[in-house]
Amino acid sequence: MTIEEDLVPALDPNAVPSDPFVVLGRVPDDATEAQAVAHLKEAARLVRRRDIQMVHAAGLGHVGGEFSVVDILVTLYLQAMNMTPDHLGDPDRDRFILSKGHAAAALYTTLAIAGFLPPEQLFTFMRPLSQLNGHPARTKISAVEASTGPLGHGLPIAVGTAVAGKLDASPRRTFVVVGDGELQEGSNWEALMTAANHRLAHLCVVVDRNRLQQGAAVADTNDLEPLGDKLRSFGMEVVDVNGHDHQALLAAFRAVPAPSGRPTAIIAHTIKGYPISFMSDNVGWHHKVPSSEQVAQAMSELEAS
């Protein structure tokens, strides 16, 4: 196999409106809880700004599911996870897998703001020969643990990573984010059963519970409720949080591993397209591409937020 993806993509700084993009980096270790939350809030704002511009420029993307997961991503990468750009080789560092790979733009942007990816590379998003295609690939980005895109792959892989960690008695934790519609895939339930029976306390499954999938509401497609009962009956420690509340997310992530020894499932209640007025909770925005006017309005709403 020739790895054509190794070719250096042609960068075009004018591809997207150049926007102040600060590599914020992690929340300082000495930050107070309030400072940490402020840091994460600012990061989320910058990530959403860049994300929507990238999607607009590429003419492709999944803004709805990206905006619903942004707060989870920045909380993990800038604070909750023990993972830094200069220690990627450390076997005991935490691991993250975005199983809902279609939200790649949010992941790429979060990796950039956290210092795992050169910001210039964001301009290549979905361009010919770019390392940043529509779904994250581990062969293209060093900080990406697993190539995702087909739903239902990330959780089994996360279970394998967690089993390896347990075999090595490593303190590392593995976080994986799945979509709610994604949970219709049986491969996830196979993996949850395995995780619980192997008592993978260091595994944390985050469900981006935005109640919408590609074409309709999850409830109108193949309902998951009672989701908490399903996850509990499969042996998970279940926690419900507001997926846009950085403080609540921090607390939930800190609680992993759970004293019970069970793997944790965090049902993160989110809003698809959050916080943009015309996108919020609107299934139409699963993979709709915003017009210049819509980008402008979203930008101003993000300032206000």
Add this chain to the structure above:
Amino acid sequence: MTIEEDLVPALDPNAVPSDPFVVLGRVPDDATEAQAVAHLKEAARLVRRRDIQMVHAAGLGHVGGEFSVVDILVTLYLQAMNMTPDHLGDPDRDRFILSKGHAAAALYTTLAIAGFLPPEQLFTFMRPLSQLNGHPARTKISAVEASTGPLGHGLPIAVGTAVAGKLDASPRRTFVVVGDGELQEGSNWEALMTAANHRLAHLCVVVDRNRLQQGAAVADTNDLEPLGDKLRSFGMEVVDVNGHDHQALLAAFRAVPAPSGRPTAIIAHTIKGYPISFMSDNVGWHHKVPSSEQVAQAMSELEAS
């Protein structure tokens, strides 16, 4: 594709010890409950006798899982199901799918005793060009609804059959038997979710809960407990019965469709290898082939039973 299986297999009446095999047929409509149970008990005895002889003659088979499911099969085919050899074409007749297709010998023998298959054909079990290979095929036997063998296929197919029945407002019921180890396959959970959300009240999933799979106990491989909670959280009406008690099975099958409108899941508590002393609850007998001496002992134990 050439359908070589259409060639008539060479029958050899001496292949297995010729054993009194009566085509008992259905429980008479005017039979009392006691007479019905006696009829089913006798049928189960004859099926087990023939089954173990077929496996011995073929040198292949899954006696353990066959003996655990026999009572379920005869109760369905000889009494519970509205399905007779002369009305196979009736769209409103009940349907049955053996998802744990490795118990094929038990199905073939039950089909023969119920009049769906010429008893002579049983002699061809697993022989070259036989229509009776190790797993049931719908292209080879008219009474078989679905080709099974790979675990996790039967339930989704049963859901499709039930959806078709619902679209046609047909009174027909669809019964599907799955193994407990088989429930580790995610495809089953996809199908259960679909069944519950489509309110397929006429679907009945029977779990042959013999607590063993191929290589070990289910609990020691990838535990299913709490199974009842799992099934309930996936929207099923759950019933526990003794899978060797014909009367209890009859009552459970009669209760389908459930008033709740939910699909029914019957957890049939069985014993793998039942009722043979040296096979019962012994994982070694998943696909072990009995010696002549073991066949003889099993036969005498079946007489005593």
Add this chain to the structure above:
Amino acid sequence: MNPVLAERSLHDCRDAWVEELVRLAEGDDRIVAVVNDSVGSSKLGPFQQRFPERLINVGIAEQDMVGVGAGLANGGKVPFVSAAACFLTARAMEQIKVDAAYSQHHMILVGQSPGMAYGELGPTHHSIEDLSWLRTIPGLTIVVPADPVETTHAIRWAAGHDGPVFVRVSRMGVPQVNPADYQFQPGKAVVLREGNDVTLVATGTVVARALAAADELAGEGVSARVLSMPTIKPIDTAALVSAARETCGIVTVEEALTTGLGGAVAEVIVRHHPAAMRFVGVPDTFAPTGSVEWLLDHFGINAAGVAAAARELLALA
């Protein structure tokens, strides 16, 4: 210049697919559609509005989707199981082998936007393996329409064929390459252009590119025969053997790994009439990121690439 190519407007064959499906469903209430949250990507909106209860959406669950399709067939329905080709084939391969092919159910599997139609989304969303994977499965018919007319005919034929069929339908814009009075013949190649120097055998979305190559070659005095292959399995052995006998060699052209149509043709040729071949398609690699048009050009799956391959064969002769 091939007359049909004079009409240059491009078509999304999914429009023809859903139009024909609705038309068939009007007259046959056995017809149902089964999807995996793929109503939009399958353009099934019109069908869903017209027959809401006959659109079974199992959610994101491809194994269940194909199994449910087989069960609907068992229940007397004629299911069209429609999903992105990459997930339908890779995720439900055993259900396609066992529940559809081995069980010989009358069910139609519609692989949407295959090949590199989802170019920018990356290799996970490319379905360049599907033809190679499915053509090896016994008892499965594989139809790959080249334009809207052929799509309409293929869907109509499949609805009436008592056996499992896989139809490949793409969102990629294609010109009409077949005449308006086109009649689909299963298992038969379509001679889009006569020629005796070299043969171009193409299928699906890139048949138009093969025709363009023939135009280019004609300008050089080379007469290229162009065979369109709407049926990949069973393949038209007679047409291929004649091509091998009557021309200097065969160039296959496909929006797929060359183990698909290329391999299928090679397997016929070496047994019946050895001849030189060139494969135009995706080589043994996962495609990089890019639009489908960019990727087709990147891999030389275009007039220039096909013509160059043909010249290689002519040089050998």
Add this chain to the structure above:
Amino acid sequence: MNPVLAERSLHDCRDAWVEELVRLAEGDDRIVAVVNDSVGSSKLGPFQQRFPERLINVGIAEQDMVGVGAGLANGGKVPFVSAAACFLTARAMEQIKVDAAYSQHHMILVGQSPGMAYGELGPTHHSIEDLSWLRTIPGLTIVVPADPVETTHAIRWAAGHDGPVFVRVSRMGVPQVNPADYQFQPGKAVVLREGNDVTLVATGTVVARALAAADELAGEGVSARVLSMPTIKPIDTAALVSAARETCGIVTVEEALTTGLGGAVAEVIVRHHPAAMRFVGVPDTFAPTGSVEWLLDHFGINAAGVAAAARELLALA
């Protein structure tokens, strides 16, 4: 008579596989095994006894099994994912494409008892499609050992190869066909017998049958070259082109649909040196019921069938 065939005792290559796995695991604690309730069918008992905690049994869940394997690789382990070939390949095809091949993880997929090893159990348990399916996936190496010696070497090589590998290991008894001092060379054909009239290219369990055919042909004064193909992907183009150039044609021999090795060889031949071929293997059909030996003879995958195919090629020359 090929000397190595003098030793007629038959071997179950699973014994060599597990013996080598345990040996490797003794010296490398990164090595783990992942199974789907397939400890017995993979003959992994000895490994389980020696390294209970390094045997991860996910139960009957193939998608999970391959995904967990990829995760273990991500976690620094070297996973050997072992399951019946029919379920491993058909049920986890997308995980093999994406989690193993596209992700280029160092993981070894061991397809147990492929082909028709489970003959009497029926087509659902036959894995005659696996070579055709997997050889089209970019970035995946496919190794099909012919005997215990080659199995040992293939497992050892795969353990050290930083990329995804599929190894086909069968329960079907085979004689040793390679010399005791055999050295496995990835991507290279093994010349088991020199010859210049016709070439027999065989792989895996049926290499011995190709050698027997060569003996039969020798009796008729025909010198048949016998190439064993332990690596199906990447295929040894040079060896095949020489065979096409130096002999009258090529007969492929495999316990699989002929779109497997047959197709792979045909795709090389038509592009590099067109020559006549015959495919010995399973034709385009699901196999009937029968033991593997009965089925191999039923399809003419034996000395007589291979020799007959070779005579056809000689007659054309």
